[in-house]
Amino acid sequence: MVNLIGNEIKKIFAKWAIKIIILMAVILMIIECIMVKHEDEIYQMAYYDNASTIEFYEEELKSLNPENEEEREIYISDKSQVELLKLEEEYKNEEKWKFECITQNAYDYIYNINEIKYGSKENDKELKKAEENYNDFLNMLESGDWEQYTKQKLEIAKADLEVSQKELENATTINKEEKEQIVESNELEIECLEIRLNKKIPYDGSYMDEALNIYSSGMQTVLHDNEEIPQSALNEVRADAMIAKYALDTEKDLFNYKNASRAYSQYMESVGLMLLAVIIIVVAASIISEEFNKGTIKQLLIRPYKRETIWLAKFLTTIIVTIISMLLISIIAIIIFGVFFSFEDFSIYNVGVYDYNSGSAYSMNVFEYVGIILISKLPFLIMLSAIAMFVSTLTNGTALAVAVPLLGQIAGEFVNSLLGAGKKYRFLKFFITPNWDLSIYNFGKPAQFEFLNFKFSLVIYIIYLAALIGLSIYRFKKEDIKNI
Amino acid sequence: MENALIECENLYKKIGNKTILNNVSLQVCKGDIVGFIGPNGAGKTTTIKLITGLQKITSGTVRINGYNIQKEFSNAIEKVGAIVESPDLYMYMSGYENLKMIAKLYNNVSRDRIDEVVKIVGLENRIKDKVSKYSLGMRQRLGIAQAILHKPNVLILDEPNNGLDPEGIKEVRELLIKLAKEENMGILISSHNLAELETFCNKVIIIQNGEIVETSTIKDLKADISGNTYIIETNNSKKVIKIVKGAEIIDKENIRVECEKTEIPNIVRKLVEADIDIYKIEEEQISLESAFLKKTGGNKIG
Numbered sequence: 190m191v192n193l194i195g196n197e198i199k200k201i202f203a204k205w206a207i208k209i210i211i212l213m214a215v216i217l218m219i220i221e222c223i224m225v226k227h228e229d230e231i232y233q234m235a236y237y238d239n240a241s242t243i244e245f246y247e248e249e250l251k252s253l254n255p256e257n258e259e260e261r262e263i264y265i266s267d268k269s270q271v272e273l274l275k276l277e278e279e280y281k282n283e284e285k286w287k288f289e290c291i292t293q294n295a296y297d298y299i300y301n302i303n304e305i306k307y308g309s310k311e312n313d314k315e316l317k318k319a320e321e322n323y324n325d326f327l328n329m330l331e332s333g334d335w336e337q338y339t340k341q342k343l344e345i346a347k348a349d350l351e352v353s354q355k356e357l358e359n360a361t362t363i364n365k366e367e368k369e370q371i372v373e374s375n376e377l378e379i380e381c382l383e384i385r386l387n388k389k390i391p392y393d394g395s396y397m398d399e400a401l402n403i404y405s406s407g408m409q410t411v412l413h414d415n416e417e418i419p420q421s422a423l424n425e426v427r428a429d430a431m432i433a434k435y436a437l438d439t440e441k442d443l444f445n446y447k448n449a450s451r452a453y454s455q456y457m458e459s460v461g462l463m464l465l466a467v468i469i470i471v472v473a474a475s476i477i478s479e480e481f482n483k484g485t486i487k488q489l490l491i492r493p494y495k496r497e498t499i500w501l502a503k504f505l506t507t508i509i510v511t512i513i514s515m516l517l518i519s520i521i522a523i524i525i526f527g528v529f530f531s532f533e534d535f536s537i538y539n540v541g542v543y544d545y546n547s548g549s550a551y552s553m554n555v556f557e558y559v560g561i562i563l564i565s566k567l568p569f570l571i572m573l574s575a576i577a578m579f580v581s582t583l584t585n586g587t588a589l590a591v592a593v594p595l596l597g598q599i600a601g602e603f604v605n606s607l608l609g610a611g612k613k614y615r616f617l618k619f620f621i622t623p624n625w626d627l628s629i630y631n632f633g634k635p636a637q638f639e640f641l642n643f644k645f646s647l648v649i650y651i652i653y654l655a656a657l658i659g660l661s662i663y664r665f666k667k668e669d670i671k672n673i
Numbered sequence: 674m675e676n677a678l679i680e681c682e683n684l685y686k687k688i689g690n691k692t693i694l695n696n697v698s699l700q701v702c703k704g705d706i707v708g709f710i711g712p713n714g715a716g717k718t719t720t721i722k723l724i725t726g727l728q729k730i731t732s733g734t735v736r737i738n739g740y741n742i743q744k745e746f747s748n749a750i751e752k753v754g755a756i757v758e759s760p761d762l763y764m765y766m767s768g769y770e771n772l773k774m775i776a777k778l779y780n781n782v783s784r785d786r787i788d789e790v791v792k793i794v795g796l797e798n799r800i801k802d803k804v805s806k807y808s809l810g811m812r813q814r815l816g817i818a819q820a821i822l823h824k825p826n827v828l829i830l831d832e833p834n835n836g837l838d839p840e841g842i843k844e845v846r847e848l849l850i851k852l853a854k855e856e857n858m859g860i861l862i863s864s865h866n867l868a869e870l871e872t873f874c875n876k877v878i879i880i881q882n883g884e885i886v887e888t889s890t891i892k893d894l895k896a897d898i899s900g901n902t903y904i905i906e907t908n909n910s911k912k913v914i915k916i917v918k919g920a921e922i923i924d925k926e927n928i929r930v931e932c933e934k935t936e937i938p939n940i941v942r943k944l945v946e947a948d949i950d951i952y953k954i955e956e957e958q959i960s961l962e963s964a965f966l967k968k969t970g971g972n973k974i975g
Contacts, residue, residue: 192777203766485761488819491725492778493747670727672718
């Protein structure tokens with residue numbers, strides 16, 4: 190068996206296919222490096238386009254009449270948008286936190302002013318107050334004192350909280366829930382502002398700022414638990430928020446994007462895994478059918494080995510080749526990203542992880558993280574191989590054996606959306622695609638659907654794998670080697 | 674027979690309603706070189722595939738070295754080397770790598786054995802080249818090397834002379850004779866080239882439409898067909914046919930006559946009495962090919 194596997198591996202690496210795929214992996218790594226390095230410029234390009242956006246809005250404003258009630262709202266929002274964009278243009282080359290601050294906060298001030306100005310009930314007092322607020326905001330930007338600005342915001346938030354708490358007390362049973370949400374939302378805002386002040390985090394786009402923003406917006410989304418967002422997506426948002434909170438508490442830089450560690454884990458999780466899927470499908474689809482088509486299978490079958498042994502050796506070979514490719518791509522990636530950025534990055538920048546079981550976040554070394562991801566994806570890759578080999582054993586054709594596992598992935602998406610569509614389609618949970626990727630249960634994460642769980646998926650997975658292997662071997666043993 | 678290496682008994686092979694092999698029985702013994710002859714589609718390759726376990730047997734048994742190929746496959750196939758249809762080689766690898774992979778599948782094949790076999794088939798100079806660069810003849814030789822690498826005692830070769838030049842054919846012939854004699858191998862060899870087989874096979878099995886029509890030694894086969902035909906060389910063919918009934922003229926001096934051996938003295942006496950000069954009387958030498966054509970009723974070969 191070991192000798193058979195050794196021969197199979199030798200055959201695969203003697204051919205060009207796998208070498209070319211690994212070469213492609215390297216090219217994609219270099220592209221990833223360049224993309225990450227120039228991430229800012231790529232975002233900047235969107236800002237550079239402000240001029241044409243302003244033009245577009247101004248053109249539209251000309252055709253709108255604020256006196257007309259139907260068009261008023263659009264007019265106000267367009268007008269505010271134009272003013273915001275102009276303000277952004279003004280501060281484009283200033284300190285980064287100012288720009289961040291504008292994008293995050295200025296729109297509300299401007300909108301308030303415009304709403305009063307063009308609104309149905311013009312009110313001088315309110316307008317004055319709104320303009321004052323806006324001026325305070327601008328002054329704060331000019332003076333560069335973000336703390337002052339934050340303190341102001343904190344006071345407003347506290348006042349808001351008092352109001353909403355009172356409203357809650359007087360709430361009827363019908364709107365109680367809604368009022369509770371508002372109170373919680375206010376409390377969250379206060380918490381975030383206090384963290385900003387205590388930890389001295391300016392609006393500067395630093396990793397702490399980033400973490401605070403993720404925490405704040407994430408928790409707000411979770412609080413306003415509207416029905417439109419599926420539970421599984423909310424779970425992810427909460428997990429990200431908890432990781433952000435962990436980053437804030439420990440002051441660890443978990444949201445830095447321009448480093449080797451991040452580029453490496455991101456590459457392996459997306460491009461790397463895709464290439465590995467391609468490798469295992471191509472190898473599994475051709476490992477049997479190619480030998481049949483070229484006739485070389487005969488020289489293998491007239492040797493003192495049982496046919497089931499030969500089939501299993503080939504199946505194990507696809508897995509071993511995938512693991513070898515995994516290590517190879519991983520090592521090349523570490524070297525390329527290490528050289529491009531810095532090898533120290535791998536020890537400096539850790540990956541934040543949320544443990545769904547204990548409900549706590551922590552961080553781990555990037556190698557440990559990527560290792561867990563890759564190993565947990567192995568069952569999925571093995572299933573792809575089993576499917577490709579099953580088709581290839583049945584038909585002795587390579588093309589179909591490549592196509593079926595790829596189509597299976599598309600079918601998987603359809604099946605998943607049908608599973609969400611209602612009880613009528615619940616039986617599809619016994620299909621392989623919702624269960625073949627066991628990595629979705631990583632870190633105790635619950636499944637997309639409440640009727641799926643790790644144990645169920647594992648049982649379905651094993652049944653399918655055993656059936657595919659069993660049927661393939663049964664067929665392979667009965668196969669008559671046809672005359673050419 | 675106690676020396677039988679391959680023993681096929683009453684083999685049937687049916688695919689759907691079609692009977693491919695019909696009650697095929699054959700034996701290959703130690704030291705035998707058995708020619709397996711038949712027209713295209715007669716079932717030569719199918720028989721070989723049943724013997725080597727590449728196709729399932731509908732009914733009947735195949736024993737190799739006493740082991741049943743279906744029930745004790747590994748033991749039965751252990752001492753078999755074969756080329757089926759054509760040499761099956763990995764084109765993207767070198768000849769040496771191809772041999773090394775086969776060697777790894779057995780416990781008893783050392784590096785020295787690979788070198789030895791390479792020398793036997795005469796590929797020393799090109800063994801490190803990719804097989805895709807080999808000529809057809811070189812591939813045949815590498816195929817034979819693959820088949821004899823693990824010192825089998827049974828060698829099954831399907832059309833081994835395909836693509837070989839006359840020199841190559843001669844080499845293969847000498848190699849096979851040597852293997853049969855020195856290693857006491859049993860060799861089953863199917864070939865279109867009947868003239869080739871004639872010179873070194875000691876047995877011949879003729880198959881037609883899935884049935885064995887003849888199993889005998891080359892000598893017996895020829896005798897069987899040629900036994901009653903004689904060539905008489907005289908000074909005047911035309912006179913002879915007037916005296917000898919049933920004779921036919923080959924040319925001015927030679928005639929062919931079919932008769933019992935005991936008739937010969939009578940014919941001689943008559944010719945002498947008629948004052949005809951007799952130079953030579955001999956049994957007609959028939960080639961294996963003519964014998965084969967007669968047996969199979971003129972079915973074309975090749």
